[in-house]
Amino acid sequence: MPIFHLKPIAAMLDDPAWNASTHRSEVWVNAPDEAEARGLATGKLENGEANIPGVSSSPSPWMSPALVQARLVESAPSGMKIPDRVVVAG
Secondary structure (H helix, E strand, O other): OOEEEEEEOHHHOOOHHHHHEOOOOOEEEEOOOHHHHHHHHHHHHEOHHHOOOOOOOOOOHHHOOOOEEEEEEOOOHHHOOOOOOOEEEO
């Protein structure tokens, strides 16, 4: 399965959408496509404390190409093994 490297765009780390995430650094995701890689990162890195009942929350920054770059890579760094549909933080 392909490995995606998701990297937050440094100039955008002050965007309020980042309040919805527990992590603001690069991750690698073993997923069949970019959309699923972003979705898995969203689920794994969601900041549950940022959600207030009755208040609509910001969409996850991991879903936004304006906030996070996604690229297909040959392998994870240092030969790291990433099981299918797993998110590994860098």
